[in-house]
Amino acid sequence: MGASGYTGEELVRILLAHPNVDLVAATSRQLAGKLLADVFPRLAHDKKATSLKFSDWDAKQIGREANIVFLALPHGLASEFAKPLLSAGARVLDLSADFRIKSADVYRDFYGHEHPAPDLLGRSVYGLPEIYRDQIRDAQLVACPGCYPTSILIPLRPLVRRKAIDRSTILVASMSGVSGAGRKVEADYLFSECNESVRPYGVPKHRHLSEIEQELLILADEKVVIQFTPHLVPVNRGIISTIYTTIASNVVNIDPAVIFNGAYGEEPFVRLLGENRLPDTKHVVGTNFIDVAWRIDKRTHRLVLMSAIDNIVKGASGQAVQCMNLMLGLPETAGLI
Amino acid sequence: MGASGYTGEELVRILLAHPNVDLVAATSRQLAGKLLADVFPRLAHDKKATSLKFSDWDAKQIGREANIVFLALPHGLASEFAKPLLSAGARVLDLSADFRIKSADVYRDFYGHEHPAPDLLGRSVYGLPEIYRDQIRDAQLVACPGCYPTSILIPLRPLVRRKAIDRSTILVASMSGVSGAGRKVEADYLFSECNESVRPYGVPKHRHLSEIEQELLILADEKVVIQFTPHLVPVNRGIISTIYTTIASNVVNIDPAVIFNGAYGEEPFVRLLGENRLPDTKHVVGTNFIDVAWRIDKRTHRLVLMSAIDNIVKGASGQAVQCMNLMLGLPETAGLI
Amino acid sequence: MGASGYTGEELVRILLAHPNVDLVAATSRQLAGKLLADVFPRLAHDKKATSLKFSDWDAKQIGREANIVFLALPHGLASEFAKPLLSAGARVLDLSADFRIKSADVYRDFYGHEHPAPDLLGRSVYGLPEIYRDQIRDAQLVACPGCYPTSILIPLRPLVRRKAIDRSTILVASMSGVSGAGRKVEADYLFSECNESVRPYGVPKHRHLSEIEQELLILADEKVVIQFTPHLVPVNRGIISTIYTTIASNVVNIDPAVIFNGAYGEEPFVRLLGENRLPDTKHVVGTNFIDVAWRIDKRTHRLVLMSAIDNIVKGASGQAVQCMNLMLGLPETAGLI
């Protein structure tokens, strides 16, 4: 539902090619009646795309037709649609921020208005398979993480869990491609405004902070406050997150390679670059991988983590399909490699 | 001397248009005999560029012909040329790293070989007018700062000098356009490798750290060790530096606006964006300005500074001309606005 | 008037730095009351920009205050404003298409509606100094050419005038940067839609055809119908026009170098690249130059012309200022080199 944006388009692309999925509907009020193939010319060769039209079905109808529903709707609208879908028995993967924050108070603080469906907050599972794989399998409602949180939480998780780093020192500088802003028709995202431009934004309190800190608190079992600065850079897709942490004072020897291999050695979508290579968005764009590297800086006693993802794939639609695979008992990589 | 690279080309461009300068020579072994206008088609309309040819004059000859000599040569080579030039009475502005580091030991540590002219180190002045204006006026040898140091030292200086921030907490994430790598013909800088790519590099010990820490030590009167990560982003020109600092624990009230206005209110090339605007490389590219913004993050007690410069202008050739203006007693902005 | 778009912004930039101009007003309904320096951060250092605010003055008031008025308004609106300005005695340079077409019929055919001020059509001079220099000097109303026509008419003019080419064979493929679309907030011009995209548009009947063919008719003294295809390419600024012509059958020997040198050898903004070099937008961006090259293809008996301009400067605002210089009896290059 809400298939007209960049994450919606990417979902359609992945689902059409997915060996175990039958796409029954793609909704968009604005595009209703148009063929998928006409709206997304990349898919013009696809049989289903040349026969399936965008619909303006409501949640009830979708709930009757589909077992799995992806919501690629604006924040706020998603939770409205989730209720009737869940009631109709559908399993829902929401790509908006609506169900990511467990606390209605934190939601209000960061999003500036009351949460529209606070009763559902407790039922949602945070859709980061590397952390919540088992819960996702059985979930009715999955809150798919934001792109920045994905790129930050995966590298931080094994270190925070083991208390290997001083949690008060976490600081993240991220660089994102412009598709991260969605298909918003605003002057700030015009080609001539973004091309040959690099700029910080959302300083100091970006909305994604709320879900990052929530998840770090769960991992650390203590409140964690981090510094986070996103920057807009002129690429279509891709996020680099460079994460600075101070090694905890009581940790004498730390071998990040051992920690990361232990945590992610078997993960299908985490690629550990280790100490010799550095991430580059061009190696992950179009894929569901997250590349993770690290360096210990002996001069500063800091451990620097660096990650790269495609913000639309591992940062949104690909990860949502990875969750769906888990929910349906399919191979986790189905349709994604 | 060494006018074939990006900083050399920019110097030629600025000097040809400078109202008080007569460009007598531009040297390049490789391009000797070619007209400036043929090598730099942007300058094809300029009278001087259509008559002046690249020469392969040696330092002695240049020293006889010119009062002011800019060295846009590779590190190591610059110091070789500086000696005879200074002996011949020329005043020298060196854009390489050769004379930036006062300590031959630090130089060896960061550059991996002995300094070629340690006796000259004491004579050079660090060419950052916002800090060393008076010394530059009388200097025989100016060591023009690196692009990253320029973008970092100017925002940090007033805070470090007043000890308003905890000097052990300084951390910098910078993003640079590809021209920062110079006109190096290496696979890493091919269009198809840089376009649609964002990547950290030089982690954790970039060479520019040495001059940044040297200058911070002088400002703070104490050793300062900082964290610094450069990233390569697909723009031709421009650097964003996002600088994180923790406000010193003994500082109760801090008003960065007052501090920055006090320090830079009269500076011709420092534009203070204050707390409402954020820097964007596109507003400084092609100019000698540095735009500086700041935000206090109450959640983390950090002061975040952000700056934007053109790495080839304020980060190299423009700043060198600004220094030259000071040395010659010209208006500081001559040829630059 | 209408200073909020890309051509308006560029006009403001050029006029603020122009040695003979005093900018008395910049109008924009939408931005009225805001400082120029706040809207255009590139100009934040400029004294006038930090004191002059956008106004919503009407044409009458502008006509009283200004001797010269630039209209950077949407097509249709410009002619509405021109009347009272001219009545008030101001001299007007219009950057819209309103006064470019001499024939109200052709205007209707290409623009789809009646011309709003047909009585003024006869009074306007086409603002291409390389063709209409003398008429521009005395003009009250100058219709500044479109960017594509500028890039096409200058190379074609000396050949068409001499009937050196078969006028039925003219065919143009142009490539334009995205700023050519103006600051239009439309999905087609979002960064993620233009970056990594190359596309033809406006096929087969682009509006600029009307003024190109009108001017060719005047030059050839015969009706000329040309083929013209514009393409959008992911650069901010710049147009390449590659123009194909068949050498007229009665022309035995043709030496384009002689023809072009004869026509443009003294032109301050035409740079002839001749037969050894090819144009590149990067050499003209930010300047008022047009670079022109040519090749005779012996295999096909065609003469291929290639030109490069900055669509916002020589293709719009720079050329308008060049016209203004002529109108005011200033050096033609004042404020432009």
Next chain:
Amino acid sequence: MGASGYTGEELVRILLAHPNVDLVAATSRQLAGKLLADVFPRLAHDKKATSLKFSDWDAKQIGREANIVFLALPHGLASEFAKPLLSAGARVLDLSADFRIKSADVYRDFYGHEHPAPDLLGRSVYGLPEIYRDQIRDAQLVACPGCYPTSILIPLRPLVRRKAIDRSTILVASMSGVSGAGRKVEADYLFSECNESVRPYGVPKHRHLSEIEQELLILADEKVVIQFTPHLVPVNRGIISTIYTTIASNVVNIDPAVIFNGAYGEEPFVRLLGENRLPDTKHVVGTNFIDVAWRIDKRTHRLVLMSAIDNIVKGASGQAVQCMNLMLGLPETAGLI
């Protein structure tokens, strides 16, 4: 063989994911001994890529191990390798220009030196499945077409064959991404030289002309001389070819839709955009499709054709795999959709 360039890398990527292929070797003198996964970080997750190393096997050894050999070697070198491979019984797909030209004289004229293996010229099949599908099935040696020829020949073929257009009027303006130059480490292809740059090159006699005209001659059964101008535009991948033709004077009614549907309605990789849509490289990049559109210009009696391909996929490696599928009796789209 020669897997280190962009076409080689793309071949490796496609072949590793191809359901019917077992990649036994990838050769590169320079990279011998390195894991594919280390050289191509995009493939770091692939099992084969993490175990297979680049080898420096000679043609003989490859001929023994492989049934199918792709040559992604520089022009000239490819024909040297082809001989022993063919002798050893391997079937060869050559991506260089070595076997595209049937005439050793034309080869000498365009490539400037004698053909190194003229005896093999007669044995090669031009690897454009849309024209030579049947011959490719049985070929021992396939000469894969250049990227420009692919983008030009497919749209022209049905019109030339039917003599629907005047063959003396064909004129092509193409725009290519920078990967078309290969992984050549030359200053011209540095990021800072290509970004924000648009430029024609290879005017007037580009090498690809030879194979385009050869194939048009075969289709038309008459000599065809065309005009062709390539332009370099700042995208990684993609070619737009805009092709101008005059409708033959004896053709009264022409319906391109009928012609194109007749010719390509069943083609798996030709997508006909018809008269309502225009091609855009972003819709084909990463795919083996060619998108084709057309417009009749009633003002000029010309038929304008426009095509878009990914120069590395349909223009090189994807098309080579399409040919391999035919040679092996596999579904033509295997590994490609």
